[in-house]
Amino acid sequence: MSLPKGLAEEVSRNLVMVARLIDEDPEQAYAYSRIALRLASRVAAVREAAGFAAYATQKYSEALAEFRAAKRMTGSVELWPVMADCERGLGRPERALAMAGEPEVQKLDKAGQVEMRLVAAGARRDMGQLDAAIVTLQSPELASNSVQPWTARLRYAYADALLAAGREDEAREWFAKTVEADKDGAMDASDRLAELDGVEFVDALGGDEPDDVDADIDADDEDDEQDAAEVAAAERASDQAEYYDEDDEEYEPLERSAADADLDATDEIAVDEDEDQDEDQSRDRDKA
Secondary structure (H helix, E strand, O other): OOOOHHHHHHHHHHHHHHHHHOOOOHHHHHHHHHHHHHHOOOOHHHHHHHHHHHHHOOOHHHHHHHHHHHHHHHOOOOOHHHHHHHHHHOOOHHHHHHHHOOHHHHHOOHHHHHHHHHHHHHHHHHOOOHHHHHHHHOOHHHHOOOOOOOHHHHHHHHHHHHHHOOOHHHHHHHHHHHHHHOOOOOOOHHHHHHHHOOOOOOOOOOOOOHHHHHHHHHHHHHHHHHHHHHHHHHHHHHHHHHHOOOOOOOOOOOOOOHHHHHHHHHHHHHHHHHHHHHHHHHHHHHHO
């Protein structure tokens, strides 16, 4: 609302494209975010969008700078967890852990606090502290039977940490609980569970036997070669017809291939046979 109408519409269109593409094509989303940033760098929503686009393309230093700018403009702490995760991306897990203990965390809503817990556990794993990561994820939100937007991700992270620590039985249990909470199938918990159970997926759509397939391929290759030869001969004939000019002193006949010679020989035989047939018919008429 702080921008002139025309500029506001242009910036909005770019932000919409960022939102549409950030999951499927993050690089393209990042490009749109840069356009919006050039047009309206003093708008907090633009800085935030630019931060998420940079984060999606693993440009963590740039993302952190944009998130800090958006935080200064709005005074909100909702970006605190993703800022901490940027520190992880920059290879500074100890800073992420320090941020997990800052007063800003207490100002986050429940979803933000769960996200911060996930980031802290990830930082512990980055530092090789698997047991500490498991303890960090143990919380009332994890123990709750209520399914919230963050439940599947929290359970998945816990199961993955248990598996990394060699606690396969517990990991299997929590991957199964993740499947129950993941209604949209956004996580690959079912695949991880199948791997733990030793299940292998086989393609049930059988095709031709290998020998038959090879035979079909060979036949197709022969057909393709024949088609290519016919096309090449037709193109040469077309070139000859289009560019031949007896009055052109610079004209040089195109090189003739063996295939062309065979075709001409066949044509000559056919012509000779037609001429012999015409002569026989003429003699028969004279006798009559």
